[in-house]
Amino acid sequence: MPADAAAKGMKLERYASGAGAMLLLRRVASGKVVSASSHLLFRATVLATLALVFLFTFHYPSLLSRSFTLSSGAGGGEGGAAAHASHRSLLMSSSASAASVYGGAAWEKEVRRSAKPRKDGGIAVLVTGAAGFVGTHCSLALRARGDGVLGLDNFNAYYDPELKRARQRLLAGRGVLVLDADINDALLLEKLFDLVPFTHVLHLAAQAGVRYAMEAPQTYVASNVAGLVTVLEVAAKHADPQPAIVWASSSSVYGLNTDAPFSEEHRTDRPASLYAATKKAGEAIAHTYNHIYGLSITGLRFFTVYGPWGRPDMAYFFFAKSIVSGEPITLFRAADGADARRDFTYIDDVVKGCLGALDTSGKSTGSSKSGKKSGPAPLRVYNLGNTSPVPVTRMVAILEKLLGKKANKRIVAMPSNGDVPFTHANVTHAAHDFGYRPTTSLDAGLRHFVDWFADYYKLKLDVPKIAAKVAGAGKPSSSSASKKKKKAAAMSASS
Numbered sequence: 001m002p003a004d005a006a007a008k009g010m011k012l013e014r015y016a017s018g019a020g021a022m023l024l025l026r027r028v029a030s031g032k033v034v035s036a037s038s039h040l041l042f043r044a045t046v047l048a049t050l051a052l053v054f055l056f057t058f059h060y061p062s063l064l065s066r067s068f069t070l071s072s073g074a075g076g077g078e079g080g081a082a083a084h085a086s087h088r089s090l091l092m093s094s095s096a097s098a099a100s101v102y103g104g105a106a107w108e109k110e111v112r113r114s115a116k117p118r119k120d121g122g123i124a125v126l127v128t129g130a131a132g133f134v135g136t137h138c139s140l141a142l143r144a145r146g147d148g149v150l151g152l153d154n155f156n157a158y159y160d161p162e163l164k165r166a167r168q169r170l171l172a173g174r175g176v177l178v179l180d181a182d183i184n185d186a187l188l189l190e191k192l193f194d195l196v197p198f199t200h201v202l203h204l205a206a207q208a209g210v211r212y213a214m215e216a217p218q219t220y221v222a223s224n225v226a227g228l229v230t231v232l233e234v235a236a237k238h239a240d241p242q243p244a245i246v247w248a249s250s251s252s253v254y255g256l257n258t259d260a261p262f263s264e265e266h267r268t269d270r271p272a273s274l275y276a277a278t279k280k281a282g283e284a285i286a287h288t289y290n291h292i293y294g295l296s297i298t299g300l301r302f303f304t305v306y307g308p309w310g311r312p313d314m315a316y317f318f319f320a321k322s323i324v325s326g327e328p329i330t331l332f333r334a335a336d337g338a339d340a341r342r343d344f345t346y347i348d349d350v351v352k353g354c355l356g357a358l359d360t361s362g363k364s365t366g367s368s369k370s371g372k373k374s375g376p377a378p379l380r381v382y383n384l385g386n387t388s389p390v391p392v393t394r395m396v397a398i399l400e401k402l403l404g405k406k407a408n409k410r411i412v413a414m415p416s417n418g419d420v421p422f423t424h425a426n427v428t429h430a431a432h433d434f435g436y437r438p439t440t441s442l443d444a445g446l447r448h449f450v451d452w453f454a455d456y457y458k459l460k461l462d463v464p465k466i467a468a469k470v471a472g473a474g475k476p477s478s479s480s481a482s483k484k485k486k487k488a489a490a491m492s493a494s495s
């Protein structure tokens with residue numbers, strides 16, 4: 001054996017296993033006892049293989065449970081187990097499914113209890129992204145009117161997960177269970193549909209944020225494209241009966257459209273950000289699942305939704321934080337020199353729109369058993385905006401008054417990072433089909449936000465006094481101020 005080959009062999013075998021291998025190594029290097037070494041090598045290989053099998057079994061029970069579920073063919077479907085496997089998300093194939101973590105009679109009872117409507121004719125809704133901003137408010141509103149709600153959320157760290165946990169606790173207090181689970185976990189979704197005949201899915205889980213898409217593009221594809229497909233696959237091919245789907249699209253799909261106000265008939269083929277492109281892709285995907293499988297699908301284009309329990313990644317929220325802490329804020333000015341403007345939409349108005357869309361969604365017409373649809377199912381898309389764009393500088397001025405502090409502003413040209421100069425919703429279709437009528441001005445909505453913000457972060461602001469000043473209601477007495485504060489808090493918790 002040439003010297004360097006022998007050295008390589010020694011090096012490789014040194015990795016095989018501890019002291020025994022060292023002995024073997026010496027023998028191999030000397031080249032004297034070849035047959036003994038192959039004997040030992042064989043034994044070492046068998047031992048190593050057994051150890052690997054043991055480790056695999058121990059660490060990946062979900063893969064074993066996966067093959068059990070596949071061969072049991074739960075939920076049927078025309079093509080049997082193989083076809084069934086094909087719609088499972090590849091994204092979850094290498095990590096544990098929450099289905100292998102959750103389970104047992106007590107857990108199933110909890111799931112059923114949360115999802116059970118409390119009134120005759122109530123609906124049973126699976127809310128994805130339930131610990132998110134819109135998800136929390138919609139879940140509370142559904143529960144308040146007696147519908148059954150089961151929530152899912154993966155509690156990712158895109159923004160403060162503790163805020164999501166606080167929302168989860170708020171929901172738990174109202175009898176809504178929110179499971180820690182990912183929408184790409186098809187096994188868990190299937191299990192949930194086996195337990196509960198959900199009438200509706202309110203699919204709000206998504207990777208949000210327009211500008212962050214330049215930093216983490218793949219997360220947008222994983223949540224907004226692959227995640228949507230996973231939800232629709234399970235709804236179309238596993239759920240029996242198929243639910244109706246209402247899901248969160250975005251005003252950002254209008255992209256470089258300059259016709260205003262934005263109408264559902266306008267072009268949406270020029271997205272300005274990857275975020276917008278994934279939402280636009282979602283609308284195309286919705287068309288496919290409606291066309292082939294007869295799923296009833298409604299997409300809602302939300303316009304810069306804000307309010308109590310909001311998203312800390314949004315400008316109104318982090319501007320408020322910066323104003324309080326004295327940090328500078330950066331305001332974007334559009335290319336034509338005008339301030340950026342947004343059709344800021346208050347959460348309670350959006351919740352009414354979501355519930356209206358659920359109530360008028362119509363039924364899916366397909367069958368996961370036969371794989372056939374009995375006829376065309378509804379496919380709808382609606383703007384949910386406020387219909388009155390406000391310059392971001394005005395939003396900051398309102399915050400300054402409410403917080404009793406001036407912002408340290410820096411005004412710069414809008415960077416080319418996916419932002420658009422303005423948004424403006426035409427809501428005629430939502431108004432016609434389910435009576436959507438936004439009623440909250442930005443002043444009133446931000447007042448509710450700041451009330452919650454001060455309360456949540458335990459800030460010592462004289463919020464009711466400042467809020468009343470902004471609303472032009474005069475100086476309230478301390479007792480009426482505290483009544484007002486309580487009313488605002490109750491409103492934010494029940495909307």
Ligand SMILES: O=C(O)[C@H]1O[C@H](OP(=O)(O)OP(=O)(O)OC[C@H]2O[C@@H](n3ccc(=O)[nH]c3=O)[C@H](O)[C@@H]2O)[C@H](O)[C@@H](O)[C@@H]1O
Pocket residue numbers: 208209210249250251252253302303304305313314315316330331332340341342392419420421
């Ligand atoms: O309506 C929508 O479709 C979208 O609304 C928001 O996106 P955006 O309107 O960009 O909301 P913010 O990020 O809160 O920005 C609001 C305004 O503040 C401006 N801004 C933002 C950040 C900043 O540092 N400075 C600044 O002036 C933006 O240009 C924009 O005009 C949400 O973040 C998206 O998830 C949602 O889909």
